[in-house]
Amino acid sequence: MNAVANVLRPCVDSARLGRLAVGALHAELALAPKPGLVTPFDPGSHDDMDAGTFLRSLFALRHYFRDIALAGAEDAPFSALCTLGIQAEAAMLRATGGINTHRGAVFSIGLLVAAAARCRSMRQPVSGEQVCLGVQHWSPGLLAAPLDPDSPGQRVRARHRIAGVREQAAAGYPMLRGLALPTLRDALAAGLPREAALCHTLMALVAELDDINLLHRGGAEGLHWARAQAAAFMAEGGAFAAGWRARLQQLGEAFVARRLSPGGSADLLACSVFLLQQEAV
Template sequence: MNAVGTAPTAAGHGPALQVAHPAVTVRRTVHPVDTARLGRLAIASLHAELACAPKPGLVTPFSAGSHADMDAGTFLRSLFALRHYYRQIASAGAQDAPFEVLRTLGIAAEAAMLRATNGVNTHRGAIFSLGLLVASAARGRAHSGTALAAEQVCLQVQHWADDLIQAPLNADSPGQRARAQHRVAGVREQAAGGFPLLRELTVPALRDALGAGLPREAALCHTLMQLVAVVDDLNLLHRGGAAGLAWAKAEATAFLHAGGAHSADWRQRLARIDAGFVARRLSPGGSADLLACAWFLLQQEGA
């Protein structure tokens, strides 16, 4: 028995599902899913977010950003600890496992992350959001036999909406305290709604940036600033309050109005913005999680 309570093959094969009916039994084929590949894409997406620079207030290979307790090495240790989690949650999704199985896998992954980082939270948000998206992508492939469009993967997370809303929260976490204080929706509400910020903003913005010919790093940085300009990022609210969030949004908006990453001097301008974020100890970690999720969603379309 594996961690999700079933024994799939290495490729994620599962049995056909039978649906009882008074007069007829309908047999639905469950298609094989390469869960290992989906897991690798998830880790690669988190690494792509880490690697792009400059990113205001965020950890990069060259800077710890606004963080005194973590750097790129901390993130890499965390990614190594999570390398099996995304494959496991893909297997669970491919087998239509209930939400409680996904939640149990996420709790175990968070514990593994904290052990690897000596208690530093590097990827708690990504364990939740990206984990659900990986499970949804695998579930969609198992049912349809093909990769789903990014937007459809997001929408299918609503399959677990009722359980998502009812799941217990850690009311003492910084994000939840900021959410309650400022009365903004959190990531749980985003997930239950089919991730509208991903469907309506992040994925289209990243598609457009790549379609316009921007290299990966520039496209990711440009999309990140589009997120910072509009998202009520709980990390920004926790660190800077409403005033800090408003300042960050204004800086991102000004960057975009000046051409964003389409301008020749975008790196220099973004580095100056980064210095301002660091001086104010601001870090848009929620937006960074959405960015990694969007990169995964686009990459899984062709995988």
């Protein structure tokens, strides 16, 4: 019976899903202005990385996203996905000289790629929202996986008592389903150019997300300040308002002065790009 079921499953283009994942991360890197984040034009609030560092990391990760798509299509257990993620993180660190450029993306986009492939193999809907919910297939393994209590991210989560990316994933990425995807879809449907729509979505995320990177760099005060600035930008119309680019560039200078970088929001933006693009595959 299982053999028959496998024969009936549609062929999943794992290589294409992998390319879309890399393309989504490249789209996030290429986007500007992005307050505090690395762009092709400046390193933002970072002293240890630039666009070249990110490109080397992306090149090192290109096979990982294809491989995790294959694993998802085969309904691999979470332990297998975790092994692929650990190997990918090691490859990233070798390529960047030990600099963490894409650890969050290895986790989140990796899981979403696996879920997108599994949805296809199971003949399930592949809307971005459904793919997010598909990650819940691995929730037991996600929640049971051990955490490193000495990692910077885990120390921040424990200190401020907030959910991390693991909890977001186990819940089916509610911030993606409820905020990022609708914001990006609506902005594009309203006629915003792609770059403007992505900046608009990024700032919507910064305004709402308990961004671990902001907490790590600026504490609760830094997170509150960043969220308030992003909320004000959105209240003024975001990227729909005239002169939005100049205002966002000015806001970026303020982020850099405070050494703040909303890396968690940037990861979710890249996830949103992947989720929309994979719908057409």
